[in-house]
Amino acid sequence: EKDSYQGNEFAGVVTGLAWTEVGGEILYVETSLSKGKGGLTLTGNLGDVMKESAVIAMEYIKAHAEALQLPSDIFERWNVHVHVPEGAIPKDGPSAGITMATSISSGFTQRKVRKDVAMTGEITLRGKVLPVGGIKEKILAAKRAGIKEIILSADNRKHIEDIKDIYLSGLSFHYVKTLQEVLDYALLPEKIDNPLNII
Amino acid sequence: EKDSYQGNEFAGVVTGLAWTEVGGEILYVETSLSKGKGGLTLTGNLGDVMKESAVIAMEYIKAHAEALQLPSDIFERWNVHVHVPEGAIPKDGPSAGITMATSISSGFTQRKVRKDVAMTGEITLRGKVLPVGGIKEKILAAKRAGIKEIILSADNRKHIEDIKDIYLSGLSFHYVKTLQEVLDYALLPEKIDNPLNII
Amino acid sequence: EKDSYQGNEFAGVVTGLAWTEVGGEILYVETSLSKGKGGLTLTGNLGDVMKESAVIAMEYIKAHAEALQLPSDIFERWNVHVHVPEGAIPKDGPSAGITMATSISSGFTQRKVRKDVAMTGEITLRGKVLPVGGIKEKILAAKRAGIKEIILSADNRKHIEDIKDIYLSGLSFHYVKTLQEVLDYALLPEKIDNPLNII
Amino acid sequence: EKDSYQGNEFAGVVTGLAWTEVGGEILYVETSLSKGKGGLTLTGNLGDVMKESAVIAMEYIKAHAEALQLPSDIFERWNVHVHVPEGAIPKDGPSAGITMATSISSGFTQRKVRKDVAMTGEITLRGKVLPVGGIKEKILAAKRAGIKEIILSADNRKHIEDIKDIYLSGLSFHYVKTLQEVLDYALLPEKIDNPLNII
Amino acid sequence: EKDSYQGNEFAGVVTGLAWTEVGGEILYVETSLSKGKGGLTLTGNLGDVMKESAVIAMEYIKAHAEALQLPSDIFERWNVHVHVPEGAIPKDGPSAGITMATSISSGFTQRKVRKDVAMTGEITLRGKVLPVGGIKEKILAAKRAGIKEIILSADNRKHIEDIKDIYLSGLSFHYVKTLQEVLDYALLPEKIDNPLNII
Amino acid sequence: EKDSYQGNEFAGVVTGLAWTEVGGEILYVETSLSKGKGGLTLTGNLGDVMKESAVIAMEYIKAHAEALQLPSDIFERWNVHVHVPEGAIPKDGPSAGITMATSISSGFTQRKVRKDVAMTGEITLRGKVLPVGGIKEKILAAKRAGIKEIILSADNRKHIEDIKDIYLSGLSFHYVKTLQEVLDYALLPEKIDNPLNII
Numbered sequence A, B, C, D, E, F: 001e002k003d004s005y006q007g008n009e010f011a012g013v014v015t016g017l018a019w020t021e022v023g024g025e026i027l028y029v030e031t032s033l034s035k036g037k038g039g040l041t042l043t044g045n046l047g048d049v050m051k052e053s054a055v056i057a058m059e060y061i062k063a064h065a066e067a068l069q070l071p072s073d074i075f076e077r078w079n080v081h082v083h084v085p086e087g088a089i090p091k092d093g094p095s096a097g098i099t100m101a102t103s104i105s106s107g108f109t110q111r112k113v114r115k116d117v118a119m120t121g122e123i124t125l126r127g128k129v130l131p132v133g134g135i136k137e138k139i140l141a142a143k144r145a146g147i148k149e150i151i152l153s154a155d156n157r158k159h160i161e162d163i164k165d166i167y168l169s170g171l172s173f174h175y176v177k178t179l180q181e182v183l184d185y186a187l188l189p190e191k192i193d194n195p196l197n198i199i
């Protein structure tokens, strides 16, 4: 059976959309911080390109720490672990980029992630959000899982417009050009309950 | 021949359930600590996904040290070695996640593991327990080995309910949603005899 | 569909030309700096030869720091991350050499990159620019993307002269023998708006 | 031709039993210590599982240093090298576990190894000795090599009892459940002649 | 088309001779130094044996620093990067050994390389120069490229003598037995214009 | 054509015997020392087992420094590089063990190697010399190369005795059981001319 949306009570947990052999699926990206010296650990049976997405996300956040109101030495004091359940399923591709960046940002800021939202999009190092494939399958999976809003690249707008309206009912779309727009929208100003004292 | 349950006199030794080509089997996860600087060694002919389970377990425990009443600097003072006998058998998959987390937690706390219990379940970084496959075969193996109680994901309840009652006699089931529930239940308050002085 | 030129508002972002199975394409090389100890990270699904291009570019810039008016200790104080979107496409070959060198140089100097320019050419460690293949396909891609000027090796002049004039209208060519000529031409004297304080 | 037993004049040299394509064979595990910082080197054309045996043995000895009357800082002051001749023959499997643990223990304590003894058995991290395969072939090899006593897992007793008595004449068997029993029996109280000054 | 000789204005750039599927070719070995701690970087799509040649060359130069009038601590203060253009062509084999050693030596001493000279020969760690294959093809390539003199192993003299005189007109040969002879001959006493201040 | 013996003027250069597809051959093992922190570099297109021989040799020498009158801290002050020409030929197997140990010992002591001698034999960590294969082919190669005396394992005596006397004329054999016997015999008491100042 398929997964359903799981709420937004945790910092660092963000809902993404994947496109697999058996159709679209939602996935979760989880970030956990532990005291350390800036190590980055990636788990979840991830392929090289998906691992690179996490490296790019981390680099972007380091270079834009100020925009997230993070002190620049914070990255030398914590280890970052990014995990994508479920371990039995190999995962790859760049489309989890914005999900990973949002997950790591939420982990560091302990800010709550917007409710009922999923996202899909490749990031570049300068913070551009590129379009991704499998849009129709991803939309169906999101709807089935109870997602109400989807963040994706403005360059994917045409792919949404190609889908029959009946499949889109109950879903709204938030188109973005930059990662900064993703973070501004997906990260709520308030922190989660019982936030970690990261900064 | 098949293995049988071996008691709970050691800290860090926890009974898991595996599903192999020749059917279900019990397995043991062993954790040993030695003075060091936070190294993690994994042995037992483990595949990449199973190794990731140990990394996730370790990270969860670091991030939740307080809940286990562990000082946060403890992880820099000990090396952790997790082993799964038997070396001739290749092992993989995420289903040993909760077993590994319980084993490492018992190793650090030196708390006794609940008697006659086996467990199976994938963990995520935020501490969710995911359902796993091969439930029927694992149940049969557990019974044959003398196990009396099994800890598993609430999402596996339906798989247990699909099994004929005759196979379940003498077994009870403890369903969990989070790793914290596993640890609360499987780790007894008392320490083993002659505990190591870890903290 | 094909990409189009994206302007020059970012430091460290330089337009290159690639030759793939489906014809010519433009690509972007992005450099981002973060405080560190001189690490070099390369992402974008790059093959070994393309990674070597970045290593050679970095080495050249270190050895010629003075010509870029960079203090020689700068390379020990920053980590350099070079990324080539898009992650789903494997990329290889030496022809991005001058693009990478220009990207890294712009990242360190925060100087603006000349507008409407793309480039292709292999670099050697001493700073020679070698000719590359696929010139015709690259030219067509550049034109389609809105590029107006192309920097390439003087040894590629004959390949341009073999192309019918009709395909070249609206394009000018800047032939170079050395990387220094590339940097002198492609990096404008002024910095981007809101430059990082690197030096 | 086949090897024969070579005496017990060296610390760190212990006789094991292997089962290869051409039947049973004796093998030697050699441990040498040199001043260092705790490195572990493994040679002898060993497969991954056999290397893991050495890692497990080393970890067990570190965790049970007191039982061997070794100061706990000793492991940071010496490098351990474990070698299994002959280099032309690939070797693998877990059955050399107790031989490796005895070899390393003898190396650190400089205690003499019991004469005319060979051994075979997998170890676990908690010090359990597991049964191994190929028992009949190993027994024949041991006898041919002049071995008089064999140490093996109590769970291999049934395999010995299945062998005709005529093949067992002149051999005695020492069954064990734990590695501690192996060490207590196989390591004599006296040191070799001209022991190294390790402690 | 084929490459032609490029002069001797750079320190660290030395002309070698390679033998490829498409016949003989000249190649350049380039050495660049940057401040560091003794790292050695090798690029140019080099196979393992060719990389070993650079390691051997570096070791020889370290062990014979005095003969080059280099202070012995110099190797801890600089990183060495050896590159062989062109990146698209895989290169392997030991025959670039003397070329690499001459290139690195010129890089450290900033001494000019003898004009119009190419070389080919394997080096050993003690500084012997071994003969190499493909001599005829290499000679033809050298002549075509405008080379006037070739340095090679005395043990290759017979291969030169087997070539018809007509192919050798305009070329002279400098036979050597040791790397020291190569360096004494190929490195001119004077430094290049605007030498780096290495020592 | 085949190689011939090259004298004994260098410390660290020792003649070995190899058995290849094209028959027996002599080979040279070269050791060079450079100031460092105990690194070990191995070159010459060596397979894993042959690399292990060098590691075992190095370990033996460290553990028996006193017998060679070497101060025990010497190994932390020098890097050791062992090379086996010729790079184009892949080499593997354990039979160069005693040659490598003699080469490294000569490198550290700067003692001259006995003239006109070649050797072949596997070493173990405790210093035993094991017999090797291909004896007849190796003997023929040694004779052809001008070797007068061959050091080999006492367990290879029977293989020599199986060879017709006519092939053995002019050769003498020095049989050994231990590496110490090899070193005592093959390393002359005097140093080479112009020895390095190692100790």
Ligand SMILES: [Ca+2]
Pocket (backbone or CB within 6 Å): A002, A003, A025, A086
């Ligand atoms: Ca799923």
Ligand SMILES: [Ca+2]
Pocket (backbone or CB within 6 Å): A018, A019, A092, A093, A094, A095, A096
């Ligand atoms: Ca994807």
Ligand SMILES: [Ca+2]
Pocket (backbone or CB within 6 Å): B002, B003, B025, B086
């Ligand atoms: Ca079993």
Ligand SMILES: [Ca+2]
Pocket (backbone or CB within 6 Å): B018, B019, B092, B093, B094, B095, B096
């Ligand atoms: Ca499993």
Ligand SMILES: [Ca+2]
Pocket (backbone or CB within 6 Å): C002, C003, C025, C086
């Ligand atoms: Ca594209």
Ligand SMILES: [Ca+2]
Pocket (backbone or CB within 6 Å): C018, C019, C092, C093, C094, C095, C096
């Ligand atoms: Ca290319």
Ligand SMILES: [Ca+2]
Pocket (backbone or CB within 6 Å): D002, D003, D025, D086
């Ligand atoms: Ca044998």
Ligand SMILES: [Ca+2]
Pocket (backbone or CB within 6 Å): D018, D019, D092, D093, D094, D095, D096
């Ligand atoms: Ca075995």
Ligand SMILES: [Ca+2]
Pocket (backbone or CB within 6 Å): E002, E003, E025, E086
């Ligand atoms: Ca060429």
Ligand SMILES: [Ca+2]
Pocket (backbone or CB within 6 Å): E018, E019, E092, E093, E094, E095, E096
């Ligand atoms: Ca070559």
Ligand SMILES: [Ca+2]
Pocket (backbone or CB within 6 Å): F002, F003, F025, F086
């Ligand atoms: Ca030869």
Ligand SMILES: [Ca+2]
Pocket (backbone or CB within 6 Å): F018, F019, F092, F093, F094, F095, F096
């Ligand atoms: Ca060999």
